[in-house]
Amino acid sequence: MNATESLRYFLPELFLLSGALISLGLDLFVRNKKLVGFFAVLVLLGTAVFPQVSDLAGKPLELFYGFFTLDAYTCFFRVLTVLILAATVLISISYRELSPSEEGEYYTLLLLTGFGLILMAASTNLLMIFLSVEFVSLMSYILTGFLRKSHKAKEAAMKYLLYGSAASGIMLFGMSLVFGASGSLELSIIRNLSATAPFYGVTLIALILFLVGLGFKISMAPFHMWAPDVYEAAPTPVAAFLTVAPKALGFALMMRVLSTGFLWINWKWSPLLMGLSILTMTVGNVTAIAQTNIKRLLAYSSIAQAGYILMGVCTFNETGVPGVLIYLVAYAFTNLGAFTVVIMVSNSTKSDELLSYAGLAKRAPFLAASLTVFMLSLAGIPPLAGFIGKFYVFSSAIQAGYLTLAVAAAVNSAIAAFYYFKVVRLMYLVPEETPEKIPYPLPLTLALGLLLIGTFAVGLAPSVFIKAVQTALFV
Amino acid sequence: MISEMQTGIQIGIYLVMALSVFAALAAVNLPNIFHAALAFIGTLLGIAGIFISLRADFLALAHILIYVGAVMTLVIFAIMLTQRLSDPNVRQHNNLSAPAFLGGLAFLTLMAKLIYTTPWPVKAAGTVPHVSVMDLGQALMTTYVFPFEVISVVLISALLGAIVIAKKDPL
Numbered sequence: 217m218n219a220t221e222s223l224r225y226f227l228p229e230l231f232l233l234s235g236a237l238i239s240l241g242l243d244l245f246v247r248n249k250k251l252v253g254f255f256a257v258l259v260l261l262g263t264a265v266f267p268q269v270s271d272l273a274g275k276p277l278e279l280f281y282g283f284f285t286l287d288a289y290t291c292f293f294r295v296l297t298v299l300i301l302a303a304t305v306l307i308s309i310s311y312r313e314l315s316p317s318e319e320g321e322y323y324t325l326l327l328l329t330g331f332g333l334i335l336m337a338a339s340t341n342l343l344m345i346f347l348s349v350e351f352v353s354l355m356s357y358i359l360t361g362f363l364r365k366s367h368k369a370k371e372a373a374m375k376y377l378l379y380g381s382a383a384s385g386i387m388l389f390g391m392s393l394v395f396g397a398s399g400s401l402e403l404s405i406i407r408n409l410s411a412t413a414p415f416y417g418v419t420l421i422a423l424i425l426f427l428v429g430l431g432f433k434i435s436m437a438p439f440h441m442w443a444p445d446v447y448e449a450a451p452t453p454v455a456a457f458l459t460v461a462p463k464a465l466g467f468a469l470m471m472r473v474l475s476t477g478f479l480w481i482n483w484k485w486s487p488l489l490m491g492l493s494i495l496t497m498t499v500g501n502v503t504a505i506a507q508t509n510i511k512r513l514l515a516y517s518s519i520a521q522a523g524y525i526l527m528g529v530c531t532f533n534e535t536g537v538p539g540v541l542i543y544l545v546a547y548a549f550t551n552l553g554a555f556t557v558v559i560m561v562s563n564s565t566k567s568d569e570l571l572s573y574a575g576l577a578k579r580a581p582f583l584a585a586s587l588t589v590f591m592l593s594l595a596g597i598p599p600l601a602g603f604i605g606k607f608y609v610f611s612s613a614i615q616a617g618y619l620t621l622a623v624a625a626a627v628n629s630a631i632a633a634f635y636y637f638k639v640v641r642l643m644y645l646v647p648e649e650t651p652e653k654i655p656y657p658l659p660l661t662l663a664l665g666l667l668l669i670g671t672f673a674v675g676l677a678p679s680v681f682i683k684a685v686q687t688a689l690f691v
Numbered sequence: 692m693i694s695e696m697q698t699g700i701q702i703g704i705y706l707v708m709a710l711s712v713f714a715a716l717a718a719v720n721l722p723n724i725f726h727a728a729l730a731f732i733g734t735l736l737g738i739a740g741i742f743i744s745l746r747a748d749f750l751a752l753a754h755i756l757i758y759v760g761a762v763m764t765l766v767i768f769a770i771m772l773t774q775r776l777s778d779p780n781v782r783q784h785n786n787l788s789a790p791a792f793l794g795g796l797a798f799l800t801l802m803a804k805l806i807y808t809t810p811w812p813v814k815a816a817g818t819v820p821h822v823s824v825m826d827l828g829q830a831l832m833t834t835y836v837f838p839f840e841v842i843s844v845v846l847i848s849a850l851l852g853a854i855v856i857a858k859k860d861p862l
Contacts, residue, residue, distance in 0.1 A: 219836050233844065240851070280837035321855045328848040335841065343838055351845045358852030393805075399812055418809045421801070 222279035225286055228266040228294065229334055235259030236327035243320025253309040253659075256323040260302040260330065264295050282402065285340045292688030293337035293468045296545065300461045301330045303552050303663050308453040310657035312563045313363055322362060326457070329355040336465040340476055342391045342401040345469065349387070349433065352462050353380045360450040360458070372442075372449035379442040380432065387429025393422035394477075403477035410480035423478050423485060430473070433466035436526065437496040440519045444503075447515035452562065455511060456555030459518040464544045467525060471540060474532065482532060489530035494624045497523025501631045510558055511568045513635060514551070517594060520632060521547055527609040527625060531616035539608030541685040546593070546601035546674045553667035554590040556660060557583050564654045573639060575648025583654060584643040586668055591636040593671050596629055601674035604681075704744045711737025722783060725770055732763050749824050 223230070239252050239259070246252055276287035305326060308314060314322060332351035339345040357380065361373030397418050398406045409415045428439060435443040447455045478485065500520030507513040525547070528540035558568065560583055565572040577584040593600035606629070613622040674681050714733030721727040735758045742751035831839050 219833075222837075281834045283835075283837040318855050321851060325848065325852055325855075328844065328851075331844060332848075344841075347838055347841055347845070351841070351848070354845065354849050355852065358849075358856060361856055364856060396811055397809060412810075414808070414810050418805050421805060 217277065217279055217281070219280055222277075222284070225277055225279055226284070228263050229331060231266060232259060232263045232298070232327060232334070233331055235262070236324050236331065239320070239327060240324040243324070246320070249316045249319035250309050252320045252323050253305050256305045256327055257302050259327060260298045260305065263330075264298045264302070283341055283344050284335070284338045286338065288688045289468070289472070290334070290338040292541070292684065293465060294334050296464060296548065297330055297333045297337070297461060300457065300464070300548050300552065301326055301333075303556075303667065304453055304457040304461075306659045306663040307456065307552070307556050307559055308451075309659040310563070311451065311453050311559055312566075313451060318362070322359075325355060325358060325362075329359070329461075333461055333465045337468045337472075339469065340403050340472065342395060342403070342406075345473070346384075346388060346391065349429065349469070350384060352465070353384065353433070356380075356446075356458055356462060359454045360446050362454065363451050366449065368449040369451070372445040376442050376446050379439075383429050383432035383439060386425050390422040390425025390429070393418055393425070397422070403473060406477040407480065416481065419478070419481060420484050423481070424488070426473065427470070427485075427489075430466055430470045431492070434463050434470070434522050434525075435496075435519050436492055436522055437499040437519065440496065440499065440522075443519055444512050444515040447518070448509060448511045448568075452511065452555060452559045452568075455515075456552050456559075459514065459555070460548045460551050463518070463522060464548060467529065467540055467544060471529060471532075471537065474529070475537075479532075486530050486532065489526055490618060490621050493523050493526035493530055494621060495523075496520070496526060497625060497628045499523075501628050501635075505631070505635050507635075508570050509568050510570055510573065510639070513570065513639070514554060514558070517632065517635070518551060520628065521551075521594070523628070524606060524609055524625060527613050527618075527621060530621070531612040531618060533612055533616050535608055535615055536612030538682065538685045538689060539605065539612050541688060542608055542674070542678070542681060543605030545681055545685075546605040546671075549601055549667050549670035549674060550590050550593040553664065553671060554587060554594065556664045556667060557587040557590065560654060560656070560660055560664070563657075564652055570639065570642060571649070573642050574646040576643040578648055579652060580654040582656075586664055587643065588640050589668060589671060591639055593675070595633045595636040599672075599675040601671045604674055604678045700744070704741070707737050707740035707744070711741070720783065725767070728763065728766050728770060731766075732759055735759050735763070746821055749822070749827060 235256070236259070239256050242252050242255060243249070276285050278284075279286050305323060308322065308326075329352060332348055332355060335344065335348035336352060339348050357373050357377045360376055361369050363369045394406055394409075395401060397415050398409050400406060409419050432439045432442075447459060450458060474482070474485065497520045500516045500518070500523060504513055504516035504520065507516060525540055525543050528536035528543065530536075561573065561576065561580075562568050573587075576587070589600065593602035596602045596606035610622055610625060613619075613625065711734045714730045714737060717730035718727045718734060721730060735754065739751040739754045739759075742748075742754060
């Protein structure tokens with residue numbers, strides 16, 4: 217489809233992009249920068265409920281000469297992206313450390329990142345894949361180093377940039393091999409390499425190099441080294457965002473790449489991803505036990521969660537693929553929720569150490585109860601969201617006959633339960649040190665409430681979400 | 692006659708390639724970082740030479756203008772402004788150099804084997820149509836208009852982010 221015809225189907229993204237630019241302009245005139253934040257939330261919600269084009273009629277639309285593939289899958293991840301971003305903006309509005317002199321630009325940058333994330337979901341072409349991944353990476357580096365006064369944040373942003381550049385370079389090298397072998401940037405043409413046996417070797421190596429770049433985005437071991445530092449040092453709302461959105465879209469892109477371009481050598485990448493999945497969850501969980509800082513603990517936990525999600529990617533069967541999408545939704549609600557509590561606590565205690573959570577149940581019973589819910593959901597306890605995701609990926613592993621993987625994941629879940637419950641024990645059973653009342657600012661409380669509802673909703677009424685996931689995959 | 696000329700051109704291309712590899716090795720091994728930057732310019736010029744041999748003249752020109760002209764100038768400015776970096780006594784290696792070298796060598800062997808065993812669908816040099824600047828411009832405004840516009844969004848976002856990170860605090 218040519219560019220002019222495509223514009224009609226591209227309205228939600230254009231709406232988001234104009235919203236970003238308007239918020240940048242708004243920043244000049246509005247004295248109270250919180251208003252820019254609320255405007256950004258409105259833009260994001262607008263993008264989410266933007267009338268989905270009805271004449272999609274089941275077949276994907278190749279917008280802009282195939283550089284933007286609009287299908288149900290793209291729509292699903294578009295809605296997920298903007299909702300995650302809306303939650304991020306909401307929890308940023310009352311974040312203490314953000315100074316008014318740069319708050320307006322912060323919201324603009326978040327909106328622009330949203331555009332990049334949507335591009336990631338819609339890319340079926342090596343050029344767009346590289347461009348969108350780089351876009352999101354650049355924005356992530358900037359957002360990580362956003363608090364200029366913090367030396368830790370600067371260091372983390374620098375590390376992130378160096379690791380990220382190396383990972384992108386390796387990914388580009390892989391892409392160049394595929395391009396050389398197939399003569400095309402389109403994943404659907406790259407698939408034709410399967411017809412000729414001599415390309416097995418080069419495709420496999422290219423795919424492995426490709427997975428380095430994508431694995432970096434989803435913090436898959438052994439490319440996870442940047443994650444704990446970045447998640448600890450970044451502004452907490454940004455950390456919440458980075459553990460959820462680039463990861464979700466990284467998975468979306470990885471599945472698109474594997475299913476469109478490389479499904480024919482799945483007998484090669486499946487065992488590879490299985491090994492990486494076990495490695496990722498083990499590294500994440502074992503290291504998380506020793507952490508004394510809640511942000512670092514959540515960072516390692518998020519690495520481990522990526523390992524569980526990878527289970528669904530590596531089996532790639534009819535339970536695994538929807539399992540990944542459901543897991544991502546459940547994980548988004550839960551992890552954003554956990555970080556929201558962290559922001560509310562650190563706003564008053566000015567500390568992210570685990571010890572400052574001692575006796576939280578007395579000081580702020582609602583916060584303690586919410587964090588308990590989120591921790592239980594991360595541990596995969598029914599009837600919460602995390603359980604549904606875990607249920608899907610575990611059954612996909614068993615269905616595919618990967619018993620080693622299922623056993624490893626079960627052992628890991630037990631290890632993980634230990635440190636999730638450690639936080640709960642601290643809040644309820646350890647006496648408090650600083651009896652301080654914790655305030656409940658409206659935007660944060662609103663976000664917390666919605667995320668709690670989401671966590672319960674996925675757990676209690678999974679059919680609604682499963683139906684959404686199935687339309688995203690099979691239409 | 693023609694075949695002699697072709698061998699001459701081929702030898703020239705191999706020389707350019709050897710030069711860029713040699714310059715790249717120098718860029719990572721020279722102790723003085725200023726010399727390393729100069730050697731890196733040699734690599735970039737060599738790559739531009741390879742582009743010319745592949746009949747991508749515009750790409751070669753843009754490559755020289757942007758990398759040699761702009762990026763390397765910035766790099767050299769940065770070196771001149773940084774005290775410690777121009778110190779020739781900065782250590783070049785750490786205790787992971789040997790494993791890294793072995794890993795690199797293994798990867799190189801693997802790639803060499805792959806490149807030799809894969810039947811790349813290459814066209815003979817004469818059949819590649821010449822791409823003019825006008826063709827490129829037309830492609831950017833038609834087929835590739837979307838990536839082109841996305842890059843402009845990427846640039847404005849990066850610019851905005853760079854300003855926020857680099858600006859001074861209001862007094």
